[in-house]
Amino acid sequence: MHPCPGTPTPVHSTVTETHVITTSGLTKVYRSRGREVTALDGVDLHVREGEVYGVIGQSGAGKSSLIRCVNLLERPTSGTVTVAGQDLTALAGRGPRAGRELRRARSRIGMVFQHFNLLSSRTVQDNVELPLEILGQAGRARSRKALELLDLVGLADKAKAYPAQLSGGQKQRVGIARALAGDPKVLLSDEATSALDPETTRSILQLLRDLNRQLGLTVLLITHEMDVVKSICDSAALMEKGRIVESGTVSELLATPGSELAAALFPVGGEATGADRTVLDVTFHGEAATQPVISQLSRTYNIDISILGAAIDTVGGLQIGRMRIELPGRYEDNVVPVGFLREQGLQIDVVGQESLLVKEGAK
Incomplete structure (x- = not known):
């Protein structure tokens, strides 16, 4: 865990x-x-x-x-x-x-x-x-x-x-x-x-x-x-x-939920716009960094996604990106979309819900 x-x-x-x-x-x-x-x-x-x-x-x-x-x-x-x-x-x-x-x-x-x-x-x-x-x-x-x-x-x-x-x-x-x-x-x-x-x-x-x-x-x-x-x-x-x-x-750290170094390397800001919202920090690296994953998620599940912040750069010769996005509904309503993102090889951190972050890291 x-x-x-x-x-x-x-x-x-x-x-x-x-x-x-x-x-x-x-x-x-x-x-x-x-x-x-x-x-x-x-x-x-x-x-x-x-x-x-x-x-x-x-x-x-x-x-x-x-x-x-x-x-x-x-x-x-x-x-x-x-x-x-x-x-x-x-x-x-x-x-x-x-x-x-x-x-x-x-x-x-x-x-x-x-x-x-x-x-x-x-x-x-x-x-x-x-x-x-x-x-x-x-x-x-x-x-x-x-x-x-x-x-x-x-x-x-x-x-x-x-x-x-x-x-x-x-x-x-x-x-x-x-x-x-x-x-x-x-x-x-x-x-x-x-x-x-x-x-x-x-x-x-x-x-x-x-x-x-x-x-x-x-x-x-x-x-x-x-x-x-x-x-x-x-x-x-x-x-x-x-x-x-x-x-x-660097690649290990970027793939570690809750990593202080990863967050400091790629700081992304943005607060939830309402109580019934799920905010995710999504880390892209390798081939995933160049794929239109967020637009695919929106089309596949017909949901509106807000981008609250983003950063992309090259670290150790690898293209790395972090994006903070907001999905409508609570985390329980977004288990399937989050699973979709994980299947694309992305690292997902749930923002503002520490107990859920632990669950994410344990899977």
Whole structure:
């Protein structure tokens, strides 16, 4: 049985997948002046190889703590973090050798920051070379690699410029090139677009998606912007008060009655025009998104249907739509029309009737 709106449970695929990032029971407690603040409360996260995975939540939800624990910039209070088959938490705190092993493991995880974190005294090329310098790579090889990466992110002509001469979007492209210097399998993005204007945000998101496809990168990003999830994410998780309250592929979430993420991705409004009315939220995806299902319903059952709100967009390469419609009569009078919609492969949520929504989800 599915829960009512507001209390969705995590959605998980039943297909066996290779998970590149896994956290298990991850907890982070900050202690200050005798007080304890729990930023992460038993987080289980599973990011599959080659996907773009978005973690969304409001400020204070624990997103930043989560992503910093994934590469052990923050030491978890308890729980484990595994990246590319390696338990990073086992590398922490076991003397100098463990420190070296952790640094080596972390070098295979790229990190893109919200405010770029570029060194103003270094040229663009020198900023990209910095991680390679730390890894002890020879000068000529560093230079060649940095120029290749700058070309990859569209900044080949800015190699000798300084950060102060760049726009915000260009600075973030340098940050992305630097994050790729160690040939990582995983790229972490910490609110990478929140300081950018909408047009620049779109270009950076497209770059991340292109790199995901070209390099086979697994991308884990955190954000408070639903449009980021809508634009490039294959899977998503909603965080609240240090916990993941809902997770799954975008298509799974859209097919889950009462999903908060689905409703936030495609908000549709509209109130019933009278007491004797049935209001439905209808989710279209795949082939159903292009079929004239609502007009077929109206003709087949000779009923007048009001459209109260609608939204359609492309998410993860799939055309998705949500529509709020009103049917004359109470729900009991519309069981057959609702059944017709479900037979067309549509997801149906009954609005304003929580007990009926549970029934719908249980069928």
